[in-house]
Every structure is written in C-alpha cells, then in structure tokens.
Amino acid sequence: MAAEKMKSKPKQDVRSVMVSEGGYDFDFVQSPPDDLLCNICQLPARDATLSVCCGHSFCKCCMDCYLLSNTMDCSSCLYCRKENFQSFPDKKTTRLVLNLQVFCPNKSQGCSWVGELRSVEDHLDKNSTASNIGCLFTEICCSNECGVVIQRRLLEDHLKLECELRQVKCEYCDSTGSYQWINGSHQQECLKYPMECPNHCEVGHVRREEMSVHLEECPLAIVKCPFAVVGCDIVVRREERMGHMKEAVEKHVECNKEAIVELERSKTTLKEQLSAKEQELTTVKNALQKAIDDKERELDRVRNSIDAIEDKLKAKDQELAVVKVTTENLKKSIDDKEKELRKNSEDSKCELEINMKQLKEMFEQELMKLREEVKVTKQQLQHQVEINEQLQQDLQSYDIPKLLPHLIGTGNQLIPFVIKLTEFEKRKSRQESWHSPPFYTSKQGYKMHLMVKPDGLTGNSSHVSVGLFLMKGEHDDQLTWPVKGVLSIQLLNQIGDHNHGELVKYKFDECNKACQRLVHSQSYGLSENIITHKKLYTFNGKWQYLKNDCIFFRVTNFQ
Incomplete structure (x- = not known):
C-alpha cells in the first residue's frame, strides 16, 4: 500500500x-x-x-x-x-x-480523413504537399483580409458571393473596386448613377453628371420672373413663365417706370460722389510724390553701401584663390591614398574567392544530404498513396441501403441529398400528389421542391411522374432570373449501389414560365415520367426500387 x-x-x-x-x-x-x-x-x-x-x-x-x-x-x-x-x-x-x-481533428465538422499521427500536420496545413490543399474543414482567414474566418471548403463561394472586399464592377460606370466600396461611397459619387429629378418631372431619373444641365431646362423648376431686377417678386415654374409675363404686362411696365426714376436718383448721387473722390485723389497724388522723392534719396545711400561691400568681396576672392591651391594639394594626396587602398582591396578579393570556393564545397555536401532525405520522403508518400487506395476500395464495398437513412434530407437541404417518399400504395390509390421538403441548389442558390405523382401526370398512367417547382427563397434578390441550368434526379436501387434508375435531367429554359421568379404563390413546374410501374414493382435480385412501401429519390447536382 x-x-x-x-x-x-x-x-x-x-x-x-x-x-x-x-x-x-x-x-x-x-x-x-x-x-x-x-x-x-x-x-x-x-x-x-x-x-x-x-x-x-x-x-x-x-x-x-x-x-x-x-x-x-x-x-x-x-x-x-x-x-x-x-x-x-x-x-x-x-x-x-x-x-x-x-x-482528423475536424471530424465533428464532417472531415472523413484517417491517417497516421505523423501526417496530421500535413493534412491540416493549407499548403501541404501530401493533400495538395489541406483539410477542407479547417477554419482559415479570408484571403481578401475582410476579417471573416471560414472553413476552407467554403472559401471559394465566400470570395465569389459574400466577401465585402471582393472585386466587382459598378453597374453604371466602368469603375472596379471592392463590393463594400462600390455599393457604399462610390454610388454617392458615381457620375453615371441615375438620380431622380428633385422637381419630379416626366423625365424621371437623370445621371448625376447631367443633373445640373437638366435643372437649367426642367419645365417644373421654380424660377424668378425676368423682371425681378426691376421689382417683380413673383416666382413660377419655368413652363408657366411665359403665361405670367403675358398676364402681368401692366405690372411690369409700372415696375420699369419706378426703376427708371430710381436710376436717375442714383445717377445724381454718383456724380456727387465722383466729384468728392476726384478731390481726394488729388490729395493722395501729392502725398505719393513726396514719398517717392524720399525713397530716391534713401536709395542713393544704399548704393554707396553696396560699393563698399563689393570692395570687401574682392578681398575675399583673393583669399579663396589661396584656399583653392591648398585644396588641389589635398586632392593629390587623397588620390595617392586611394591607389594604395585599391591595391590592398585586390589582395582581399583573392582571399574572398578562396573562402567562396570552400563555402561552395560545403554547400554541395549539404545538397547531397538533402537529396537523400527527399528520396526517403518520396518513399513514405508512396506508401501513404497505397494506403489511401486501399481505403477507397474498402469504401466501395459499403452497403448503400444501410447508409440511406443517414443521408435523407429534412428540409432546406443543399444538393446533393436523398429524399424519401412513404406510403406509396396509399397515394397511388387515391391519385394523391406528394410534395418533398424544400431544398437549395447551393448555399445561396435557388429554392425548389419536388412534386411526385405515383399514378402519372394524367392519372391511371403506367409511369411515376416527378415535377420540379421553384419556391420563394431567401436569396432571390441576389440571383439571376430567369433560371438557367440543368438539375439531375435519380431513383435509387434499394438492394445495392448499382442498377439505379436512369438519371432524369430537368432543363431550365429562359422561355419557360417555370423558370421565372415567383411573384405570387402560383407557380409552374417541369414534369417528367421517371420510371414505369412495371419496372418499379419488379424484384429480380438485381434491383428493387419500391421496398417497404417507400421509394428514394436522389437530387444529384445543378449545373
């Protein structure tokens, strides 16, 4: 113990x-x-x-x-x-x-990687040579430095659709910049940006660079009467100005008379002021002439001082000549010293070449060691590739029907995923349609759902039909309309991972009503007969599409 x-x-x-x-x-x-x-x-x-x-x-x-x-x-x-x-x-x-x-440490996030402990760091490294791009579920910073931390697998969509610093082009001019700048300060200054006329005229929207010209011609702009300079204080719209001038002719004549009388008074007052200014100007002229005479006398005194300074400068020039001779002697002495230093430098250069040769030999020895280490690393990588191929073979042998319940979508899923239809016989006997949970073509894509008619498009048919319908989604304002692309759906074989139903492709054509954006609740769909009842009920040991009164549809991709 x-x-x-x-x-x-x-x-x-x-x-x-x-x-x-x-x-x-x-x-x-x-x-x-x-x-x-x-x-x-x-x-x-x-x-x-x-x-x-x-x-x-x-x-x-x-x-x-x-x-x-x-x-x-x-x-x-x-x-x-x-x-x-x-x-x-x-x-x-x-x-x-x-x-x-x-x-993988990111297993809880969805990464299925399995490997040796020594390979974890390479797997997580975004620049890893073993996995090329590293773990897709590792959180990294946005490469545009917008501050967002996101899983590596979602980075591409983020850079294209979400990043505030992604590069976009202004829809009104040729300016290019970050999404944040284009939709912010740039639109406040863009000369091509359409602005609504402040007078709400029939022109509607005018480019910012043309607004000043438009306001000078806008028929609904508020302007002053042309006779405002003579006292008419009426303001009217530009299109009503001519009517006002016709209606107020007498008032304008009276304003002109009063303006003429006022001009005469101003003329008399200006003449009196002009006479007073002329007398004041004569007084100033005399004072200015006296100041000029005083400045000329002072200038003569300055000239005498300049002559004395020039004499002193001549004496300084003589001193500079002596300094110049001394400088030349010093320069000659410096040249001699430079030649001596150059000779010493050549000796140092020879010694340096010898040292460089020794360093080169040491570098070649180290290079040989590195090549041996690279050879060993390649052998280890080849061993890892063989292990990965074995893992792929093991995955192909998994039983798909046992995995189906874990793949079934419950609503608002992203492609690809599996949809389960239950009570098939009951719906067929009632000629009842079944609507699947909604799903999205991508993270910020189009929202859709399936409508399955067990008894065909017209009832009592020999096929199972599947219709594809658009729904109002959260990201419709950011998407391109009408829809363009192809969505693929497949009926799954519940025996194994082979002999699945043929891949049915729904093509969205911009001329079709089913491709237009939903404004009201009513919508149009794309419908196809996906499989015959005869093949659906057949069980020959190779395929069985209807089992336990359930069938499975797999929405594979949207391109």
Whole structure:
C-alpha cells in the first residue's frame, strides 16, 4: 500500500504542474497500447523518453515539468522512486506512436480523413504537399483580409458571393473596386448613377453628371420672373413663365417706370460722389510724390553701401584663390591614398574567392544530404498513396441501403441529398400528389421542391411522374432570373449501389414560365415520367426500387 501511494502521488502533482502540456490528445481509430502511453499524462507519449531504471516511457515535456518541479524529489525516478534517476530518448516508442491511425481533428465538422499521427500536420496545413490543399474543414482567414474566418471548403463561394472586399464592377460606370466600396461611397459619387429629378418631372431619373444641365431646362423648376431686377417678386415654374409675363404686362411696365426714376436718383448721387473722390485723389497724388522723392534719396545711400561691400568681396576672392591651391594639394594626396587602398582591396578579393570556393564545397555536401532525405520522403508518400487506395476500395464495398437513412434530407437541404417518399400504395390509390421538403441548389442558390405523382401526370398512367417547382427563397434578390441550368434526379436501387434508375435531367429554359421568379404563390413546374410501374414493382435480385412501401429519390447536382 505504501508503494502504491508513492507512485500515485507524483502523477497527480505533475498533472497540476503541466497544465496544457502532455502527449497526443487525438481521436484514435483504435485504443493505443498501454506500453505507448506516458506514465504521467496517460496519453500516447510525445517525443518519448525512456527511464533507465524501470523502462517506462514518458513525454519529454512531462519529464521536463517533473524535473523543474519544486514540490517533488526530482533526483529519484518518477515511477519506481529509484535514486540517481536517468533517462534517454526512446526513438522506437516515438516511431510507433507516430504510426498510430487517427481521425482528423475536424471530424465533428464532417472531415472523413484517417491517417497516421505523423501526417496530421500535413493534412491540416493549407499548403501541404501530401493533400495538395489541406483539410477542407479547417477554419482559415479570408484571403481578401475582410476579417471573416471560414472553413476552407467554403472559401471559394465566400470570395465569389459574400466577401465585402471582393472585386466587382459598378453597374453604371466602368469603375472596379471592392463590393463594400462600390455599393457604399462610390454610388454617392458615381457620375453615371441615375438620380431622380428633385422637381419630379416626366423625365424621371437623370445621371448625376447631367443633373445640373437638366435643372437649367426642367419645365417644373421654380424660377424668378425676368423682371425681378426691376421689382417683380413673383416666382413660377419655368413652363408657366411665359403665361405670367403675358398676364402681368401692366405690372411690369409700372415696375420699369419706378426703376427708371430710381436710376436717375442714383445717377445724381454718383456724380456727387465722383466729384468728392476726384478731390481726394488729388490729395493722395501729392502725398505719393513726396514719398517717392524720399525713397530716391534713401536709395542713393544704399548704393554707396553696396560699393563698399563689393570692395570687401574682392578681398575675399583673393583669399579663396589661396584656399583653392591648398585644396588641389589635398586632392593629390587623397588620390595617392586611394591607389594604395585599391591595391590592398585586390589582395582581399583573392582571399574572398578562396573562402567562396570552400563555402561552395560545403554547400554541395549539404545538397547531397538533402537529396537523400527527399528520396526517403518520396518513399513514405508512396506508401501513404497505397494506403489511401486501399481505403477507397474498402469504401466501395459499403452497403448503400444501410447508409440511406443517414443521408435523407429534412428540409432546406443543399444538393446533393436523398429524399424519401412513404406510403406509396396509399397515394397511388387515391391519385394523391406528394410534395418533398424544400431544398437549395447551393448555399445561396435557388429554392425548389419536388412534386411526385405515383399514378402519372394524367392519372391511371403506367409511369411515376416527378415535377420540379421553384419556391420563394431567401436569396432571390441576389440571383439571376430567369433560371438557367440543368438539375439531375435519380431513383435509387434499394438492394445495392448499382442498377439505379436512369438519371432524369430537368432543363431550365429562359422561355419557360417555370423558370421565372415567383411573384405570387402560383407557380409552374417541369414534369417528367421517371420510371414505369412495371419496372418499379419488379424484384429480380438485381434491383428493387419500391421496398417497404417507400421509394428514394436522389437530387444529384445543378449545373
């Protein structure tokens, strides 16, 4: 009992010290053997370390935490408590741990990848050479740096349809930019953007660059009377201005008379003001002439000062000549020094070439080592490809009918998916139509549903007919109308994964009413006879489409 207590106590303390450190915490295909588990964290050992005294394996990080712990006697073995504890890397255990088969960490998101533990990092890496593009279910940042974090498999649709920073073209001009900018500030400035006339005239919408010209001609614009300058304060619409001028002729004549009288008064006042200004101008002219005479005398004094400065400059020129001779002597001395330095540089160049030759030889040796490592890596990749091919063969042998209940859609599904029709005989006897749950052609695509008539298009027919109808969807405003494309539907064989019903293709033609956007609840559909009753009821060991009064339809794709 005492020995058990001594073993259990250190493990509990180390876990508290390690926090998030430890072995590989993955979802393994099979439970790892006990001899590969770390005796501290009880997970498959990461960078395994082997104890010399007892032969137990530990994670390197767990062992480092144990050795750094201040709460335990680190000089003794963690497991057997033997003194003078020693350990060394356990490469065999590390290799066996990395050979363990694990599921992808994104399994809960839908990834079905299974592989060796050593391949997980390559599988998750978006630039991996082993999987080309990495795990499709790994969350990555949008490459346009819009701030959105999204699964790699959804990135392409995001960049085309959702990203606020995707590049689009303005529908009114040739400007190109981000979706956020085009639908924001650009539309507030776009010269081709159609604007409604503020006067609500019959022209309707006018380009922003043409609005100022339009307002000068708009018949509904409010303008002043042409005689506003003489006192008419009436404002009318431009189209009513001529009528106003005809009706207010007498008023305009009276305004002109008053304006003429006022002009005469202004003329007399201006003459008096002009006379006063002329007297003021004469006074200013005399004062200005006196100021000019004073400035000329001051200018003479400045000229005398300039002559004195020129004499001083001549003396400075003589001093500069002496400095020039001294400079030439210094330049000659510098040239001699430069020649000496160039000679020393040539000697250094020879020494450098010798060093470069030695470095080249070292580089070639390292290159040979890298080539050997690449050769080993290629062999490992070839082994992984053989394992993947074996997995594909195993998947082809799975029983499709057993998987059908897990594939059936419940409404608002995305293509591809499977639809189940129950109580077939009851619906056929009543000549009753059955409507499937709605589904979308893509994440932001067209919304549709199937209408199945067990007794054919006209009743008492020899076929089962399937109609395809459009529905009002959440993304109709962002889609192109009418619908263009082909949607494929297939009747599934409930015995195995072969001999399915023929693929029926519904072609959406822009001339067909069934391809138009729904405005009211009424809609038109595309209908086809998908299989005969004779083949539906046939059971010959190869196919059986009707089983337990149920049939299955698979909506495969929309192109």
